[in-house]
Amino acid sequence: MLKALEQLEALSMELMEFIDEADMEDIENYMNQREVYFQELQSMNAVDWSPHLEQVKLIQEMDRHITKRMQELKSEASAEINKFQNAKKNKSAYESAYQDTNSSYFFDSRK
Numbered sequence: 001m002l003k004a005l006e007q008l009e010a011l012s013m014e015l016m017e018f019i020d021e022a023d024m025e026d027i028e029n030y031m032n033q034r035e036v037y038f039q040e041l042q043s044m045n046a047v048d049w050s051p052h053l054e055q056v057k058l059i060q061e062m063d064r065h066i067t068k069r070m071q072e073l074k075s076e077a078s079a080e081i082n083k084f085q086n087a088k089k090n091k092s093a094y095e096s097a098y099q100d101t102n103s104s105y106f107f108d109s110r111k
Contacts, residue, residue, distance in 0.1 A: 002052060004040035009055055011037070012062040019069050024077075027070055 015022060015030045022030075049056065 002041075002044075002047070004037045005052060005055060005059075008034065008037040008041070009059055012059055012066070015066060016062050019065055022069055024073055027066070027073065030066070 011030065011033055015026065018026075
């Protein structure tokens with residue numbers, strides 16, 4: 001009856017095997033599949049969870065590690081975006097200084 005819980009645990013364990021190397025695509029695939037299992041679990045009414053508490057705690061512990069990895073990926077992406085924005089800002093500042101070339105004059109002092 002709680003096949004979804006077993007599948008969720010297996011899915012989480014699978015991701016945990018390579019969590020340090022997981023990229024955004026791996027996390028996204030995990031989250032999509034996880035959502036399916038959660039919907040199945042939420043649709044069950046009046047389930048006695050007490051025999052499954054250890055399994056639930058294990059999944060929660062794995063979720064903490066997965067969430068930590070998600071935060072790391074978010075920080076990496078944010079750093080890359082900031083680097084890109086700074087480069088764009090520097091390029092814009094440099095180009096704006098030389099955009100109005102029609103107002104410059106050249107004086108030839110030779111006669």
